[in-house]
Amino acid sequence: MSARRVTDTAVGIVLVLTFLAPVYWMINVSLQSSDALLRTPPAWFPADPTWDGYVEAIRTQGSHLLTSLVIALGTVLFTLLVSAPAAHALARFRLRGTLALVLVVLLVQMVPGIVMANSLYPVFSQLGLLDSYAGMILADSTLTVPFAVLILRTFMSGVPGELIEAARVDGCGQWRTFGSVVLPVCRNALITAGLFSFLFAWADFLFAVSFTTGNTIQPITVGIYRFVGNQTTNWNGVMATAVLASVPAAILLLTAQRYVAAGITGGGVKE
Amino acid sequence: MTTASAKTTKTGAAPPRRGRRGIGGGRERLVRWTFVLPMAVFLLLFFCYPVSRNLMMGFQQWTVASFYEGGAPFVGLDNYVELVTDPLFGTAVLNTALFTAGSLSFQFVIGLGLAVFFQRRFPLSGVLRGLLLLPWLLPLVVSGAVFRWIYDEGFGVLNQVLLGLRLIQDPIPWLSSTQYALTAAVIANIWVGVPFNLVILHSGLQAVPASLYEAAALDGAGPWQRFRKITLPLLRPVIAIVLMLGLIYTLKVFDMIMVLTGGGPANATETLTTWSFALSFEEFDFGQGAAVGNVLIVIALVFALLYLRSIRDSLRSEGEPR
Incomplete structure (x- = not known):
């Protein structure tokens, strides 16, 4: 019995290592010199690691990483501000048209991104939102708001009704109740929604x-795209940029794995 | 999603008493609407309005000048006629179908295999399963860039390994040959999609009672029989959801193809999505781009409705108590 379990673990490790080989390769290449990359057979390990790639990544892509950071943080803030109250309302209030709103939210996620890009472009052009942080935050929020509403709504409908009743009896208004009872109880859900919003905005390329x-x-996604398209590219620089752009995903996986599973099954969505 | 919320609505979502409505009801209802208002306005402005405009744009002739002068004459079905008669239309439809079918089937089979494997409990199973999520969390542009270097004809590790194992005689031009480019894109996209299938199918498997397997084992059913007679039938609803969502997401894959091939070589990887982008943002013919997009919407809508139908009951029980 225990022998079988050890075998299972061994098989599992082999499966994971095989599956994650491309990630290993990204890290391996990022640590090599540009000359080493043009050798065949390739160096399987960064035996003689160099930071050249990272130096180039920071030099040419550093500002793009910062741009993405600002956009992603802005998207998180906007998304939570808009979604949390709406999710609470959809979970608790018996408003006419609630089901219709939920359907719209579901449908938003199914509209292909290219259609959104195509149709938002003239609007953004009119409003002067092209080439701006505000425009990127609003565009990315069309991805994150529906997702956040759905996932928050699921959690918020789980808040015990007695808690809310108690606050209401104490004379709290709807907004006060929401702020001092519902939000604190739903902290984990807010973290999940926030983390995923960050990741969506960070990874967005189409918009x-x-x-x-x-x-x-x-x-940064556009930065990498143009970096790759450049024929004289140093691939160690590209891969170093790729590693840096993967940091948020890695942090998310290491620190919040249980939220990740909840996010995938809760909203079930990714571009 | 469904199980958790179905459980909680019964105990949780008791809305404030109905009797109040008569007295302060009007004001109270207004306050409640203020919770929904920001989202409603946002969706109206940045979703409903643009998308309905997109439907119109499909019937208009857009040029760069339309953005400045605002004039885009209606041309009826011209855009659609032009599309359908464009030889690229058939290519894009075929590529989209091949890309979607290829990605979906392998993602599903590999994801299901992994989900069944991780159904067993063994040391580190949770950690290992978590690590498998990584490809799904990475920005697609990052994965695309990594695969682009892996596929490189001269120095890519894939050709080096295949040559080393003597599986091929000459390096394969994965991304620069019309013969291999689509396959290469599909393989990369499979890698990205497996974790999604794994997570959903694995959570579906958790709901299959272990006693069923034990009973079947007592009756002498082998592993394959147990999989076919118990796992597959009980997993049917989850499988339907995974495949439908997977289809909707695969239809709109853009990043991976753009980074790997940009739709080339010679349109070998041009899908409806990348074609729509090229029409709008490279040729600035937003009318045609919108028309292709509308074709995509129709396809996605059909499957979205199928999806909504399959989760309809759980929605209704949550969304409108009583």
Whole structure:
């Protein structure tokens, strides 16, 4: 019995290592010199590691990483401000049209991103939102708000009704009750929604490439895309940038794994 | 999602007493609407309005000038006629179908295999399963860039390994040959999609009672028989959801193809999504781009409705108490 379990673990480790080989390769390449990359057979391990790739990554892509950080944080803030009250209302109030709203939210997620890009472009052009942080935050929020509403609503409908009743009896208004009872109880759900909103905005490429020209701001995904498209590219620099752009995902996985599973099954959505 | 909330609505969502409505009801109802208002306004402005405009744009002739002068004449079905008669239309539809079918089937089979494997309990199973989520969390552009270097004809590790194992004689031009590019894109996309299938199918498997397996084992059923007679039938609803969502998401894959091939070489990887992008943002013919997008909407909508139908009951029980 225990022998079988050990075998299972061994098989599991082999499966994971095989599956994650591309991630290993990204790290391996990021630590090699550009000359080493043009050798065949390739160096399987970074035996002689160098930070050249990272130096180039920071030099050429550092500002784009910052741009994405600002956009992602802005998206988290906007998303939570808009979604949390709405989720509470959809979970608790018996308002006419609630089901219709939930359906709209579900449908938003199913509309292909290219359609959103195509249709938002003229609107953004009119409103002067192209090449701006505000525009990117609003565009990315079309991805994150529906997701956050759905996941928060599921959690918020689990808040015991007695808690809310008690606050109401004490004379709290709806908003006060929401702020001092519902939000604290739903802290974990808010973290989950916030983390995923960050990741969605951070990883967005379609809106970034559609709504920025690179003149003023350029998110990191577009930075990598143009970096890769450059024929004389140093791949150690590209892979170092890729590693840096993966940091939020890695942090999310290491610190909040249980929220990740909840996020996938709760909203079930990714671009 | 469904199980958790179905459980909680019964105890949790007791809305404030009905009797109050008569007295302060009007004001109270207004206050409640203020909770929904920001989201409603946001969705109206940045979803409903643009998308309905997109439907219109499909019937308009857009040029760069339309953005400045605002004039985009209605041209009826011209955009659609042009699309359908464009030789690229058939190519894009076929590529989209192949890309979707190829990605979906392998993602599903591998994801199901892994989910069944991780159904057993063994040391580190939780950690290992968690690590498998990584490809799903990475920005697609990052994965695309990694695969692009892996696929490199001269120095990519894939060709080096295949040559080393003597599986091929000459390096394969994965991304620069019309013969291999679509396959290469599909393989990369499978890698990205497996974790999604794994997570959903694994949570579905948790709901299958262990006693069923024990009873079947007592009756002498082998592992394969237990899988076919117990696991698959009980997993049917979850499988339907995974495949439908997977289909909707795969239809709109953009990042991976753009980074790997940009739709090339010679349109070998041009899908409806990348074509729509090229029409709008490279040729600035937003009318045609919108038309292709609308075709995508219709396809996605059909499957979205199927999906909503399959989760309808759980929605109703949550969304409108009573």
